[in-house]
Amino acid sequence: AEAELIRAQRFEALAMLAGGLSHDLRNLLQPLLLAGDSLLDYQDDPRLARLGSLVRDCGKRGLEMVQSMLSFARGARRAEQVRLGALTNALELLLQGSVPRAVAMDMTLDDPELTFEGNHTELQQCLLNLCLNAIQAMPDGGRLQITSSRCALPDDFFLDDEEPQEGEYLRLTVADTGHGMDEDTLERLFEPFFTTKQTGTGLGLLSCKRIVASHGGVMRVESEPGEGTAFHLYLPLALQDEADGAGSGEDWLQGEA
Ligand code: ADP
Secondary structure: OHHHHHHHHHHHHHHHHHHHHHHHHHHHHHHHHHHHHHHHOOOOOHHHHHHHHHHHHHHHHHHHHHHHHHHHHOOOOOOEEEEHHHHHHHHHHHHOOOOOOOEEEEEEEOOOOOEEEEOHHHHHHHHHHHHHHHHHOOOOOEEEEEEEEEEOOOHHHHHHOOOOOOOOEEEEEEEEOOOOOOHHHHHHOOOOOOOOOOOOOOOHHHHHHHHHHHOOOEEEEEEEOOOEEEEEEEEEOOOOOOOOOOOOHHHHHHOOO
C-alpha cells in the first residue's frame, strides 16, 4: 500500500505541475498562433509563408498538448447520475467525422438505461481518447467495437493494490482490429508522454487511467500485434459511502489517502 501511496503522490505532483504549466503555456501559445496566421497572409513571399505555417503547426501541436495536460490535471470532479445510453450517444456524436469510411463502428450495449454515479464529461473524454487511439491504430480500416456488460471484478484487481469496491461493475470495452502493440509499448503505454506517434501527446491513456481511478475503477488492456487491441474499463456501479472512503477515487484524487 505504501508503494501505491508514493505512486499516487508522484502522480498528484505531476498533475499539479502539469496544471500550472499548461495554463501558462496556453497563454504563451495563443499569440504565437495568431502571429503564425498573420505570416500566412504573405503568400507572395514563400519564405514568410513557410515560416507562417511552421509557426502555426508547432503552435497548434503545442496547444493540443496543453489541452491534454489540462484535462489530465483537472482533478476535482462532480459526481452526477450518468446514463450509459447518454454517454454513448454523446460519444457517437463526437466521433462523427472522425471515423474513416474504412472503419466499421458498432456499439452493443446490454443495457443503455443503466445509470450509475460518475462524471459524464470525464467518462466521455476517456472513451473518446480510446476510440481515437483505436481509429489511429487502423490506418487501413477495420472494426471499432464498443460493448458494455455487467460483471464482477477482474481477477487481477488486487494487483493494483487498491481497496476494491463491493458489488457489481460495469465493463465498457473499446476494441479495434488494428496493428496492436509490442511488448515494450504494452509496458509503457500509461507512462506520461510515452507515445509511438509522430504527433502524439502521450497523455491520453494516462488521463483515461486517472479518470477511471477517480471513479473507483480500473482499466485493463489486451493487445496482440497485428490482431488488435481491447481496452476494458471497470466502473463500480455503486460507489461506496464518502465517509467510508476506502478506495473511493475522490480521496485518491485529493491526495488525502
Ligand atoms: P498518444 O495517443 O498521444 O500517443 P496515448 O497515451 O493515448 O498517447 O497512447 C500511448 C501509446 O499507446 C500510443 O502512442 C500507441 O503506441 C499506444 N496505443 C494506444 N492505444 C492503442 C491502440 N488502440 N492500438 C495500438 N496502440 C495503441
